[in-house]
Amino acid sequence: MSIKDQIREYIAAELGWDKPASELSDDYELLEKDVVDSLGIFKIISFIEEEWDVEVDDDELVPENFETISSIAGLVSAKV
Amino acid sequence: MTYQLHQLLEASADRHADRPALVDRDRVMTYAELNSAANRVANLLVELGVRPGDRVGLYLQKSQEAIVGLYGILKTGAAYVPIDPNAPAMSRATYIIDNCGISVVVTGEEMADKWVEIVSAETALTHLVVMNAAAMDVDAPGVKVIGQDAIEAQPATFGDAGGIGQDLAYILYTSGSTGAPKGVKLSHLNGFSYVRWLVDYFEASEHDRFSNHPPLHFDMSIPDIFGAAMVGAALVLVPPKTSVFPIQIKRFIENNEITIWYSVPSTLSMLLQRGKLEAGCMPTLRVLTFAGEVFPSKYLADLMRVVPHPRYINQYGPTETNVCTYYEVPEPPDPATDIPIGRAIADVETFVVTEDGARVPPGEVGELLVRGSTVMRGYWGDPDKTARRLVPNPLGVELPDLVYRTGDLVREDGRGDYIFLGRRDNQIKSRGYRIELGEIETALYAHDRIKECAVLAVPDDIFTNKILAYVVLEGDLEEQELKAHCKEKLPPYMIPDFFRVAEGLPKTSTGKIDRRLLADEIEKDEEQA
Numbered sequence: 276m277s278i279k280d281q282i283r284e285y286i287a288a289e290l291g292w293d294k295p296a297s298e299l300s301d302d303y304e305l306l307e308k309d310v311v312d313s314l315g316i317f318k319i320i321s322f323i324e325e326e327w328d329v330e331v332d333d334d335e336l337v338p339e340n341f342e343t344i345s346s347i348a349g350l351v352s353a354k355v
Numbered sequence: 356m357t358y359q360l361h362q363l364l365e366a367s368a369d370r371h372a373d374r375p376a377l378v379d380r381d382r383v384m385t386y387a388e389l390n391s392a393a394n395r396v397a398n399l400l401v402e403l404g405v406r407p408g409d410r411v412g413l414y415l416q417k418s419q420e421a422i423v424g425l426y427g428i429l430k431t432g433a434a435y436v437p438i439d440p441n442a443p444a445m446s447r448a449t450y451i452i453d454n455c456g457i458s459v460v461v462t463g464e465e466m467a468d469k470w471v472e473i474v475s476a477e478t479a480l481t482h483l484v485v486m487n488a489a490a491m492d493v494d495a496p497g498v499k500v501i502g503q504d505a506i507e508a509q510p511a512t513f514g515d516a517g518g519i520g521q522d523l524a525y526i527l528y529t530s531g532s533t534g535a536p537k538g539v540k541l542s543h544l545n546g547f548s549y550v551r552w553l554v555d556y557f558e559a560s561e562h563d564r565f566s567n568h569p570p571l572h573f574d575m576s577i578p579d580i581f582g583a584a585m586v587g588a589a590l591v592l593v594p595p596k597t598s599v600f601p602i603q604i605k606r607f608i609e610n611n612e613i614t615i616w617y618s619v620p621s622t623l624s625m626l627l628q629r630g631k632l633e634a635g636c637m638p639t640l641r642v643l644t645f646a647g648e649v650f651p652s653k654y655l656a657d658l659m660r661v662v663p664h665p666r667y668i669n670q671y672g673p674t675e676t677n678v679c680t681y682y683e684v685p686e687p688p689d690p691a692t693d694i695p696i697g698r699a700i701a702d703v704e705t706f707v708v709t710e711d712g713a714r715v716p717p718g719e720v721g722e723l724l725v726r727g728s729t730v731m732r733g734y735w736g737d738p739d740k741t742a743r744r745l746v747p748n749p750l751g752v753e754l755p756d757l758v759y760r761t762g763d764l765v766r767e768d769g770r771g772d773y774i775f776l777g778r779r780d781n782q783i784k785s786r787g788y789r790i791e792l793g794e795i796e797t798a799l800y801a802h803d804r805i806k807e808c809a810v811l812a813v814p815d816d817i818f819t820n821k822i823l824a825y826v827v828l829e830g831d832l833e834e835q836e837l838k839a840h841c842k843e844k845l846p847p848y849m850i851p852d853f854f855r856v857a858e859g860l861p862k863t864s865t866g867k868i869d870r871r872l873l874a875d876e877i878e879k880d881e882e883q884a
Contacts, residue, residue: 287835294839306596311599313598313625314818314852334631336629338603
């Protein structure tokens, strides 16, 4: 499974998404549409850090890195 | 003389006409501009039939438009009723509109996709006033959309609608234990008294810059809006996305030179842990104040060491009392102790009683009761519930006013400050929000494949509590469907964080679900993890 799909599966299963994972597109606005809130951000960070054994720096906790599945995947790819 | 909340704005428009009143990202309004804009809204609302004593909905994100609309509503003598823009429109927004008989809703373009749902329900709704877009058609007979142009066409002056301080200023809907939210009625005087204490105690002036992020349906939004107006200070709104990211909060406070910041402890704990705070950061902060949940002492102590210069003030009070007690934290607390909720604010009295209404000696546990000018006028349309919470003084003292039973258990610490110990019922706090677990259970039971359920709070270091739902199913139900169902019925902060499907739930000898046993199980799981 690609990085994007793994993130998609995680968000669909654990956060504020109530439709099938396949309907959550790469550029869906996660923050704007409230799929991800402050608790959600911390869940995603823990998921990323465990799944890919990387560390998310505090400086990287900015909206640009979490706006969409593509941007989260970009953050991960730059680390693995 | 000022005794109504919108008069604070009018007085500041006279005295501080050109000072910044409201900052929403790069949009700044002076006091004169804010007052004129609110006058235009008030004129339009009166044209639409709004009269003193009416309730007008406020259904939009916290923004410049929302604050203009809020003051416009107050000027007409009506009360504003904030509707959570993120809550499900069909079940919650329409419930509120129907419950307090709203005919006009002030809204914003960003809510357009939710209008379809609220206009299709059978309520008294006749007009949607869109603050920031042209009029558009909604497909509903009997509901008309009024656009921004109609507001701008109104005169920028507005007379005095009359009324007194005891009249209703706002109704805040909070979680209700029986499944439906309840509307807390608060008067101008209620808000005014609280803000007057806050301004005095914080030594606020026109040089201050207030900011906080709680939404308008949360009573924590009150001091910033009206406190700033009382002294002619600036209210700086936090862009919604900023409050999700700790580093952004720090930069926001620094870039906007915020002097008084008010938020829930969860936000401050996150700021401490992931905000990259360094010595000398956020230099303009004068007061850091928090409420809504217990601040874990270890985090507060660390925060006070890293950011030593502001005053740290804990505020406490259910929505029904605005705020009723406060505690200023003098130095980094011992991590093994609890931060007190403190003592009564000005013009408020508090006392602690046993279940039979006898006064509890200092050091012993009892329920906190409150009387004073910040205490609500009751629950909208629910005299029974009002009579259960606003009661004659149990100590037998004959007084003209009633006292509010908080349902919170406290103990006095021997120095005159109260320590919060817990609830007498199933109400919990999560991320600062007040939640009745019973309301979540009612929402779950509304699904025909849920045979039985129990919703519990799982204590969490940062968020106070996370929410866990045990469900017993009749047939099959995917977790996805469960979540979708909750999303339709509940605002986001009430949706369980975890679901566990069980074959059955443990019962007590009287046949009730044994919550204690379930809670013990959770604790065991946590220890193993």
